[in-house]
Amino acid sequence: MSFKSRLMVFTSVWFCLAVALIAFTYNWQKQTIELRTKQSLHKQLATHMREDNPLMIGSDYNPVALKSIFHTLMLLGPDFEIYFLDAKGNITTHAAPEGAQLQSSVDVEPITQFLNDEPFPILGEDPRNPAQNKVFSVSALKEGETIMGYLYVVIGSTQHSAIAASEVDPPYLALAGLVLVSIIGFSFGVYLLVEKSLMRPIQRVTNQLQHQAEHDFQLTPDFTHQVKELTPIADSYHLMAKHIQQQFLQLEYQSSHQRQLLLQLSHDLKTPLSSVLGYLETWKLQNKQDPLIDVAYRNCDKLSNQLHSMLQLAKQETPLLSYEYHPVDIATLLAQSAEIMQSQFNRKQVMLKLDVAPELQTIGDKVLLERLVANLLENALRHSPAHSTVCCQAELTTNKADIRFRFTNLVEPNAQGGSLGIGIKIVQSILLLHHSYLETKQTDDEYQQSFTLPSTDLVSLV
Known part of the structure; x- marks a missing residue:
């Protein structure tokens, strides 16, 4: 993907995730605050219902009369569902419509937390919707110190939940659509801004550089007048x-x-x-x-x-270099180069040893390769002490695809000229033309230079 595409995708994904996280956090906070407020507001609801409508006389109560009272109270407060529980949380009386699905008991643990004044919101079971816990108000019905039962009021009836869901979904969908359109619009705006202010100038500069490289770097006067970045x-x-x-x-x-x-x-x-x-x-x-x-x-x-x-x-006014690549016999190449350098080796009393595998051939420019070998032999001779040996090896590599050349010599501590100088640049240039490079290894007393050339068994003439 291009930079502008990656930028647009990243911006869109980032904003979607950010909006989803913000919406989730906001909704969670809103629901928590709403539940805490609702439960705090109706904390004494069950107590007031119990005091205003005596439900029990001693340990006795009339289920029919109690159900009638619950029905009347639920008509007055349709957001409440009222249940009478025994001490173990079993539902004994309720005012739910006939045929309504209703569980037989309610967990007493949240009721205990409510009566112990633990922090709100405290969610309890909804007998008509067991999968969804709701805030509630509860009052204990006692005889002396013994709890005979509970007046359990669920705040937020099933009817309330259905109406709220039908009213809330359309605004949420509209809000989600508006957020999505805003994200896409913002991403498209960022894309246009980057395209106009960055990508197009970069492409223009690239085209100018390419044009100038093709015309000897002749700069136009307005080249430096680019965007600020x-x-x-x-x-x-x-x-x-x-x-x-x-x-x-x-x-x-x-x-x-x-x-x-x-x-x-x-x-x-x-x-x-x-x-x-x-x-x-x-x-x-x-x-x-x-x-x-x-x-x-x-x-x-x-x-x-x-x-x-x-x-x-x-x-020639503008001399052009040309190279001719032909099969080159390695043994002949090294022998002729050694023959030319032999007098210099004799003067310094250094022995030149050739170790060449038979029938080795490569593809290359013979003149350049002769110059390459001559420079390496001259470098080895310059750094070698008297009465030492310079070893020149040529052999096939393990995969039989290349020929490995090694020039090894001892190092004289006070040798004149610490490096090849311009010679190393010539060697590297020649090897570059033959798709190779020079490797150098040096220890305290030994110096080795090596390179590889392709064998004619696996190369073809171009």
Whole structure:
């Protein structure tokens, strides 16, 4: 869900829950206060009925006369239902209509609480509606100290409950409908406010940023004139874009300057390099095969090709880098890189050990991978003490899907250059182009750099 949808749903649900909780609390408080008030107001009702209408003479009473009295009293007070109970709470006399469902007894515990003046409201059983307890008034009928029975008056008759329910439901439904409409209206208003004041400006800024990114971050004059909440973001982006423009100008100047230097350097190196390459080729034709001459000739030829490529790139106004991904034999790649670096290892008296599993191949740009291995070997040699060993390993991983490369060397405490510097950025960039990354582990006396490349068994040429 989008932010505006989540906001609208959250607002609606929150208000519905809040209204339901408030309504429940209000209704509960209202009912409690109403019951307490009603019971307090009619607390002495049963006593007055008993005193004004003698119900018993000694331990005797006339049920027929008593029922007539109850009927008369209920006509005068239709909100009351009057019952005569014995000492155990059994109903002995009442004025309920013929055929009315009536339970035979009433729980005496609430009556005892009422007579002991415990806090109101105290709810007792309604003989005509056992599922609903109601407030009541009660008076004990005694002979001496012995309770002979109770005059039990239920406040809020069945008729009263039916009339109240029919009168209360329509207003409650109207009130609930009004609250629901208010909630929906408020949520819709919040939605429109967020949409107009926040979402649309954010979308507009996003579109402007995308447009500016596609046009070299050329900012429009009114870019910083956004809504108040987005002004800090717009100002920060404006500063960033100005900094990017400065860097563009600086890079353009550096690129132009380097292109001129590269053209001059290429012309200066082309003639002597061609001469050296010609002498080496003549030596190979006139003499027996010499491994040292072969290595020198191969490196000079490689340098000549690279110089030719650099010259062509320098002649272009906006040189474009292109990469060619082909199957690369790992053993050959590492052997040639080690051959180039061997003289430097010999000068420092460091042994280079290659441990390469047979028939390993990957997909990649061979020139970039050669540069990658050369940088890592150079870094390992720089940090290694004399008479130590640099180990270069290449093997399949457990799942046979990748090739794991490890470059391990001992660490010389006073080695010059504590890091690869620009070299590490080149290595990381090359690995990024091959969908990999450099992992580094270092202890007090050992340094290890590793990465993985996909095996040709599970990759396809794109």
